[in-house]
Amino acid sequence: MSPKINKLFLVLLVVLLSGCADSRTLERMGLITTRGYDLTEDKQILVTMVLLQIDPEAKEQTIALSATADTSKGARSKADLKSPKKLQSGQLRVALFSEEVVRAGLINLTDTLSRDPAISDLIYLGVVEGSVHELLTQKTEGISDTSQFIYKELEQNIKGEKIPSSTMQEVMHDFYAPGVDPVMPTLKGGNGEITITGMALIKEDKMVGKINTQEAFYLKLINDRFEAGSIELSIDKSEFDIPDSEETPEKLTVVIDTITSYGDIDLINKNNLQFELKVKLKTRLLEINQAYDLKSPAKLEKLETKLCEKITSDLEALIEKARQTGADPFGFGEIYRKSVRGSNLTSAKWHKMYPESKVNVKVDLEILRTGVVE
Amino acid sequence: MFFKKQQSLAPDRIKKETTDDKELIPVSKDEFISIMKQRLQDGADFKTKELANGFTLVFLDTLTDKKMLNKDILARLGGISATPDEALKSITVSSTSKQKYIEDGVDAILKGAVLVHSAGYPVIISAVVATQENRSLTKPETESQVMGPQIAFNESLATNISLLRRFLTNANLCNESFTVGKQTNSAVALLYLKDIADEEMVDRMRERIQGIEIDSVMDSSNLSQLIEDNSMGIFPQMLLTERPDRACSWLLNGKLVVLVDGSVQVIGAPQSFMEFFESMEDQNVRWQIATFLRLLRMFSMVVSVFFTPIYVAALTFHYEIIPQTLLVPLGESRSRVPFPPIIEALLLETMIELLREAAARLPTKVGQTMGIVGGIVVGTAAVDAGFTSNILIIIINVSALSSFTSPNYMMGNVIRILRFPLIILAGFWGFYGLMFGFCFLLIHLIRQSSLGSPFLAPFYPPRFADWRDSIIRLPIGWTNYRPAQTRPLDRKKYRARKTKQ
Numbered sequence: 075m076s077p078k079i080n081k082l083f084l085v086l087l088v089v090l091l092s093g094c095a096d097s098r099t100l101e102r103m104g105l106i107t108t109r110g111y112d113l114t115e116d117k118q119i120l121v122t123m124v125l126l127q128i129d130p131e132a133k134e135q136t137i138a139l140s141a142t143a144d145t146s147k148g149a150r151s152k153a154d155l156k157s158p159k160k161l162q163s164g165q166l167r168v169a170l171f172s173e174e175v176v177r178a179g180l181i182n183l184t185d186t187l188s189r190d191p192a193i194s195d196l197i198y199l200g201v202v203e204g205s206v207h208e209l210l211t212q213k214t215e216g217i218s219d220t221s222q223f224i225y226k227e228l229e230q231n232i233k234g235e236k237i238p239s240s241t242m243q244e245v246m247h248d249f250y251a252p253g254v255d256p257v258m259p260t261l262k263g264g265n266g267e268i269t270i271t272g273m274a275l276i277k278e279d280k281m282v283g284k285i286n287t288q289e290a291f292y293l294k295l296i297n298d299r300f301e302a303g304s305i306e307l308s309i310d311k312s313e314f315d316i317p318d319s320e321e322t323p324e325k326l327t328v329v330i331d332t333i334t335s336y337g338d339i340d341l342i343n344k345n346n347l348q349f350e351l352k353v354k355l356k357t358r359l360l361e362i363n364q365a366y367d368l369k370s371p372a373k374l375e376k377l378e379t380k381l382c383e384k385i386t387s388d389l390e391a392l393i394e395k396a397r398q399t400g401a402d403p404f405g406f407g408e409i410y411r412k413s414v415r416g417s418n419l420t421s422a423k424w425h426k427m428y429p430e431s432k433v434n435v436k437v438d439l440e441i442l443r444t445g446v447v448e
Numbered sequence: 449m450f451f452k453k454q455q456s457l458a459p460d461r462i463k464k465e466t467t468d469d470k471e472l473i474p475v476s477k478d479e480f481i482s483i484m485k486q487r488l489q490d491g492a493d494f495k496t497k498e499l500a501n502g503f504t505l506v507f508l509d510t511l512t513d514k515k516m517l518n519k520d521i522l523a524r525l526g527g528i529s530a531t532p533d534e535a536l537k538s539i540t541v542s543s544t545s546k547q548k549y550i551e552d553g554v555d556a557i558l559k560g561a562v563l564v565h566s567a568g569y570p571v572i573i574s575a576v577v578a579t580q581e582n583r584s585l586t587k588p589e590t591e592s593q594v595m596g597p598q599i600a601f602n603e604s605l606a607t608n609i610s611l612l613r614r615f616l617t618n619a620n621l622c623n624e625s626f627t628v629g630k631q632t633n634s635a636v637a638l639l640y641l642k643d644i645a646d647e648e649m650v651d652r653m654r655e656r657i658q659g660i661e662i663d664s665v666m667d668s669s670n671l672s673q674l675i676e677d678n679s680m681g682i683f684p685q686m687l688l689t690e691r692p693d694r695a696c697s698w699l700l701n702g703k704l705v706v707l708v709d710g711s712v713q714v715i716g717a718p719q720s721f722m723e724f725f726e727s728m729e730d731q732n733v734r735w736q737i738a739t740f741l742r743l744l745r746m747f748s749m750v751v752s753v754f755f756t757p758i759y760v761a762a763l764t765f766h767y768e769i770i771p772q773t774l775l776v777p778l779g780e781s782r783s784r785v786p787f788p789p790i791i792e793a794l795l796l797e798t799m800i801e802l803l804r805e806a807a808a809r810l811p812t813k814v815g816q817t818m819g820i821v822g823g824i825v826v827g828t829a830a831v832d833a834g835f836t837s838n839i840l841i842i843i844i845n846v847s848a849l850s851s852f853t854s855p856n857y858m859m860g861n862v863i864r865i866l867r868f869p870l871i872i873l874a875g876f877w878g879f880y881g882l883m884f885g886f887c888f889l890l891i892h893l894i895r896q897s898s899l900g901s902p903f904l905a906p907f908y909p910p911r912f913a914d915w916r917d918s919i920i921r922l923p924i925g926w927t928n929y930r931p932a933q934t935r936p937l938d939r940k941k942y943r944a945r946k947t948k949q
Contacts, residue, residue: 094876099789100763101782105775126772128779135776164768165775192768222772 101128104159107136108221110170110206111146111183118142119175119183121149122207123161124221135219138211146186164192167225169199169242170261172206173274173281181249181279188246195243198228201260201274201281209263216266224268228259231270235303235332237290238273238403249279252421253407257293260284275401278421283399289392295353296389296404300335304360309384314366314376322364328381329361333442339406341413347431349406351389355437359444368444382439389435402428470549477504477567484563487554497522502530504565507577511560516541516577521562530566532573539564541575558633582607588690590857595732600690605635605709608692612639612705615696620644626657628671628708632664635709636671644702646935649718649899653704668711675706675715677897682865684858685898687723688713694728702936704899718898720905720933722918725749727855730921738921746919748850752863755847756793757874757882759840763789765878781837789840790875796836796844797867799826804848804864905933 110122122140139161141152154161169187171180187193202209210220217223232239240258248256257273273290275283285293291305311326336354341347359368367373396403407424411417474480481496484506488494493509503525507517524538536544547553553563553572560578585607588600601608609623620642628636636657640650656675665671672686673679689695690713695705698716706715725745730738762769763782770778785792803826807818831838847867854860866889873881896903906914917927928944930936 095765095878095880097764097788098767100767100770100775101779103767105767107772126775126779128776128783130780130783162767164766165770165772167772194768 098160098162102159103164104157104161105165106161106163107165108168108170108210108224109146109163109166110172110202110210111175111180112172112206113174113178114142118144119146119149120207121146121153122210123150123153124210125157125159125161126165136221140207140211146183162192163187163190166193166197168221168228169197170202170206170209170224171199171258172202172204173260176201176258176274176276176281179279184242184246184249184279188242193242195246196241198225198232199240199242199245199258200224200228201258203260203262203271204264209261209268212263214266217268220268224261227268227270231259235294235298235300237270237287238294238297240273248403251408252419253402253409253411253424254405255401255403257290257403259290273403275396275399275403277399277401277425282401283395285392285395288388289395292385292389292392293403295335295355296337296339296351298337300332300355302332304329304331307381307384309380311364313380314373316364316366326366327363328359328377330357330381330441331360332357339404339409341409342434344410344414347410347427349409349431349433350436351393351404351433352436353385353389353438355385355439356442357439359441374441374444378439378441381441382437385439386435386437389437390433393433393435397429397431400425400428406431406433470551473548473550473553473565473570473572475568475570477502477565480504480565480572481506483550484553484557487550488557499525499530501526501528502567503535504567505562506557506565507562508557508560511558511578512562513560513577513579517562521564521575521577525564530568532564532566532569532571535564535566535573539573539575541577543576545574547572547574555633580604585611591689591691591694591728591855593727593729593732595729597691597693599692601692601695601707601712601714603710603712605637605707608707608714609637609639611692612695612699615692616641616699621699622650624654626654628657628660628662629665630661630663632666634665636665637707639699639705639707641699641702644700644930644936644938645704646702646937649704649901649935652900653706653717657706665708666710668706668708668713668715671706671708671711672715675717677899681892681896682862683721683893683896683903684724684862685719685896685903686715686717687719687856688715688858689728690714691728697728697731700941701930702934718901718934719903720898720918720931721893721896721903722906724856724859725854726918735921735923742919742921745853745855748853749863752847752850753866753870754882754886755843755850756797756840756867757870757885759843760789760793760871761874761878761882764875778837778839781831781839784834785837786834788875790871792836792840793844793871793875794868796826796830796840797871799830800844800848801864901933901935905931 105126106123107126108124112120112122114120120140120142122138125137125139127135127137139153139156141149141156143149143152150161171183175183184199187197188195212220214220231237237259238257240256245256245258248254256276258276260271260274262269262271270287272284272286273293274281275285288305291303294300294303306327306329308325308327311324314326316322316326333356335356338352340350342350366377393404402424407419407428410424411419474483477498481504485494488508491508495507495509497505499505505521520540524540525535528534528538532546536546547556547563548571553574556574556576557563559576561574561576564573564575582604583602585599585602587598599611601611613621618641622640622642624638626636626638627633638653638657653675660674662674668688672684672688676685678685695714695716699705703716703718706717725742730742787795803818803822807815810818827841830836831841851860851863854863870882870885873885877884893904894908902909905911906918911932913929914931914933916922917931921927925944928941929939930941
């Protein structure tokens with residue numbers, strides 16, 4: 075045989091002997107879109123999997139399978155016994171954990187999710203108040219596909235800058251990075267609704283506290299740059315010369331829309347662990363609930379000052395609350411590690427230092443436009 | 449080195465059969481007629497005419513123009529003394545010559561000449577009075593376009609060269625003539641612009657044409673397969689055109705043009721891969737539009753080759769990459785199909801190819817029904833019957849449509865065919881197979897050459913200056929250099945500043 079034929083023969087041999095790759099044809103796969111983890115009484119994990127139902131004749135768009143096992147993968151192979159299609163996690167969008175699970179520590183579960191190459195790093199993680207299994211299996215009128223509903227709800231609010239983003243990539247990063255703790259949104263079902271109630275504060279991998287959505291907004295204000303979020307603020311109206319009457323509300327409430335925001339943390343004293351948090355906000359006033367003369371610059375300035383004070387005190391309260399729980403979602407530890415040379419900060423070390431830290435909050439708020447108000 | 453050795457061989461090969469074994473013209477009239485008759489196999493159209501004063505005319509009835517024969521030869525030869533010199537003086541045909549050998553006489557008679565034999569002389573006069581059986585010049589069919597000259601080459605070599613000469617009134621336009629084909633003796637012409645075209649390329653082309661040993665060359669597409677760098681590859685390395693303006697633009701860029709008698713298309717070389725996606729119209733529309741169209745054609749080539757394989761790979765192996773909103777309709781439509789995606793795709797692709805081939809073979813009037821058959825039967829019924837998923841129908845249609853956007857028919861065919869191995873690779877090994885196929889194609893393309901110059905020219909080797917008129921087209925003032933691929937002796941077309949006024 076000539077060398078050319080030899081080469082061809084070799085290629086043919088490689089092709090024929092290797093055979094086809096292991097195929098995963100779409101319609102034969104059970105595509106898991108949401109996974110939920112609960113803790114059973116005997117400390118096992120109850121895994122609920124919502125599958126996308128690919129059958130034009132089926133009434134329901136999804137099927138929920140659940141299985142109890144010691145590990146997440148074990149539960150999947152148990153659930154395989156209940157499914158006509160091979161269960162696959164490649165289309166996973168949301169992983170939900172019950173509060174119980176997160177309070178016990180969730181790193182083993184998220185770790186197996188992040189190891190699986192088929193699972194995207196951009197899936198959303200969430201904490202459910204109550205039972206995840208109930209939430210995912212509940213039949214609600216008007217919600218045809220609970221898992222999609224939750225996914226869209228989380229996505230919409232994260233993109234709309236209502237709550238901080240909590241993709242698996244971010245949670246895992248915050249977990250492994252010393253000096254910052256992850257946060258995850260909390261969800262609550264019932265009354266035909268699924269509501270985002272706030273954020274879970276997590277220390278190491280255990281949930282230690284909760285903040286509400288207003289505080290979640292402030293958390294985002296510190297950590298990220300804003301472009302679209304808006305917030306409602308209520309301030310005491312006694313200092314404004316607004317005529318008091320029975321009909322008008324007791325508090326002056328304004329809705330401001332952030333045009334840009336900028337948060338900056340500096341370590342100003344490394345021995346006393348004193349940080350300075352500067353927040354700059356450029357906003358637009360969207361709505362005000364009482365008659366207030368916005369045309370007068372002096373009055374507008376007064377409003378600005380009052381709003382500043384309000385935000386400052388809110389931020390201080392949030393930081394204090396987080397410090398009480400021991401979780402540091404703001405990343406003060408990272409600033410410390412960055413600013414102090416050779417600090418060799420570890421997560422454990424920082425969690426010991428964190429309760430002693432002090433934060434000075436400085437807010438600079440500017441109302442650029444009020445034109446939207448009548 | 450290799451090149452020079454070849455060159456020295458070439459002239460010997462054609463001069464081999466010249467003077468030695470040729471037969472002289474006999475002096476006797478009857479002997480001459482019988483030899484000619486025997487040489488031309490006693491053809492039914494072989495005619496002789498004996499004049500009273502000793503001339504004998506021999507010609508092929510089917511190849512000669514009767515009017516010219518009567519007016520310019522017969523009428524002039526009466527009443528003069530029968531010597532070859534007298535005949536040469538009297539005949540009023542522009543192309544006449546003296547012939548000493550029978551072989552030359554046979555060659556001439558086959559080209560439409562009348563041979564005039566004078567009794568007692570071993571020399572004959574040949575006068576060409578060939579009929580001009582030509583189609584009149586028509587509009588371009590395969591490369592029709594809205595803007596630009598509306599004229600195409602026809603089957604006559606002389607007409608084609610005259611068209612080129614009319615577009616390019618330039619004394620530097622060289623025209624070399626060859627005869628190719630042992631049986632057909634087809635005339636082949638090599639045209640190039642002296643002082644622009646690279647001498648080495650001209651030598652190479654000349655040597656390739658002379659080196660051909662084949663019995664017949666019927667069309668320029670035949671010849672181009674014989675003189676290509678790599679006849680085994682799937683990509684054509686030389687481009688054919690039926691537009692004289694396109695051939696001229698090639699000549700002006702330092703390329704060579706080869707014409708074959710009896711062929712409506714001319715060969716241009718060297719060409720780059722990008723040239724297959726360019727149309728002459730790109731020069732006639734504004735540069736923004738031309739750039740958009742060129743990018744669109746490139747994009748559609750990629751879509752046409754890779755769209756179906758990506759579908760197959762995604763559905764067979766990589767369900768992760770499918771957007772979730774598409775999953776349900778895709779899955780539902782797939783759940784009725786009994787075949788795996790690779791079979792489904794191959795089946796539908798084959799159907800499309802069947803339709804296309806059937807439409808091409810049928811007469812035009814019947815061909816219109818093909819659209820109905822294709823649209824209704826294959827399109828709707830196949831989905832209803834659960835034969836294929838309707839998303840695949842869309843994908844196959846888009847890729848079929850994209851393959852039609854290639855301005856070059858040959859490249860369009862290549863794109864059609866390339867899809868099949870890629871679908872098989874995608875169906876067996878998913879994206880790994882697809883990437884393997886893509887890399888294989890890319891390496892193959894990089895290895896190709898056209899007349900010794902790189903086929904993937906402005907990209908590999910990178911010649912960024914030439915990108916201005918390849919994948920995009922910048923304004924004329926910016927494209928004032930000839931492409932480096934042809935290695936032109938004179939790089940500069942014109943001074944840029946003059947055109948920007």
